[in-house]
Amino acid sequence: MTGQHLLVMAYYMILFDRIEDAIMVFSRLESCSDVEAVELKATVQYSYLTAFLDFFRSNDQQEPTFPVARRVVASYITHPQPRWRQRFMRIQEFLEEYDAFEEQSLRQQQDMEMIDATMEGDQLNRDDAASTRGSQIKLEASVSEGAVVLLSQCLGQCELAFYPIDVELMFSTEPFNTFSDSAASASSILLVEPRQHLSVDLNATATDAGMAKTVVQIPDQLNGVQMMVRVREIPASRTVKSVAPPTNVIVPYFNSSLKVAQCGVLQVLRGGLPVRSCYVKVYAKVSTGDGRTKTEFYKDGYTDLLGKFDYVGTNGDLISNVEKFSILISHEKFGAKVEQADPPVLATAIGDFSNKDEHELLLY
Incomplete structure (x- = not known):
């Protein structure tokens, strides 16, 4: 297979959204050293694909900088042929937008450091106010990256149980209720054995609203797992007498x-x-016209180079009957998230919200 064949094949792999295959084919071309390949590497077509694929080769980096794309664009941004000049300008516009996100992220980190510093001075005042509040049995739980955050009052211990789940399957079964508090409390996961138990000694020092905060790190072997976490108080550890039923949170x-x-x-x-x-999977709560609603699969797909996905635009007229969206966003490394949203006021069935940034970068 000649270098020309490899270049064309890589191009068509991109058109079919087979990016990993395109990178593999293009790498074969990059490793060629014959006369034809050397001449091909001097063409604008080869340089353009080199810059475009750099966005995807840099995806595994913590903070990608796209050095190859920047170097190539700097050489071709003033290309005399208008069509090619526009293509490289599109890549330059993407780099500028990405840099703007990076600058904003840095400013937010600096602002957070300033906020933390000012909050330290108010801690004693909050502690004094909390000491005057009631002494009811309380246990609340929330999750953050790599940890379970427990807020407790008048409790000494609790137990954590971890139940691995298939998020996409549970979401698809009941898109609007699966991960709600009411659904979680009666979840069928309690019928199976948890992957792991943890016994936790709760912090006794009250902070905000009279609640003591305890942060429990997710066990290393479960840190990358999507799961339900059950938090159950140990009644014998109560520090005050109470007839309240044991707290059980999922x-x-x-x-x-x-x-x-x-x-x-x-x-x-x-x-x-x-x-x-x-990966983005969208379900819609749709009005049936008789005062009832039903849940329907709406669309799915993947976010583009700038992390964007048009979850509204479709070719049909279903959007006119949508009352609410439920959206699953999932990434194999960064976890998953479920969001619900009302349909935008200006949404139509002809793709007003259609997002073609990634394909427009190719301008084919």
Whole structure:
């Protein structure tokens, strides 16, 4: 197979969204050293694919900088042929937008450090106020990246149980209720044996609202697992007498470090930077016209280079009957997240929210 064949094959792999295959084919071309390959590597077509594929080769980096794409664009941004000049300008526009996200992320980190410093001075005042509040039995749980955060009052111990789950399967079964508090409390996961138990000694020092905060790190072997976490108090550890029933809380842990902004087109961020290739699955609660609603699969796909996905635009007229969306965003490394959203006011059936950024970069 000649170098020309490899270049054309890589191009068509990109058109069919087979990026990994395109990188593999293009790597074969890069390793060629014959006369034809050397001449081919001097063409604008080869340089363009080199820059385009750098966005995907850099995806595994914590903070990708796209050095190859930047170097190639700097050489071709003033190309004399208007069509090719526009293509490289599109890549330059993407790099500028990505850099803007990076600068915003850095500013947010600096702002957070300033906020933390000012909060330290108010801690004593909050502790004094909390000491005057009631002494009821309380146990609340939430999850963050790699940890379960427990807020307790008048309790000494609790037990954590971890139940691995298939998030996409549970979401598809009941898109609007699966991970709600009411559904979780009666979840069928309690009928199976948990993967692991943890006994936790709760912190006794009260902070905000009279609640003591205890942070429990997820066990290393479960840190990358999507699961439900059951938090159950140990009644014998109560520090006050109470006839209240034992507290039992179930919360989903999606191992998620994703932030989602949505308004017709959602955008997935991690650490302030866009995340591409997140799987997105959308269900819609649709009015049937007789005062009832039903849940229907709406669409699915993957986020583009800037972490964007158009979850509204379709070719049919279903959008006119949609009352609410339920959206699953899932990434194999960064976890999952479920969001619900109302349909945008200006949504139509002809793709007003259609997002073609990734394919427009090719301008074929």
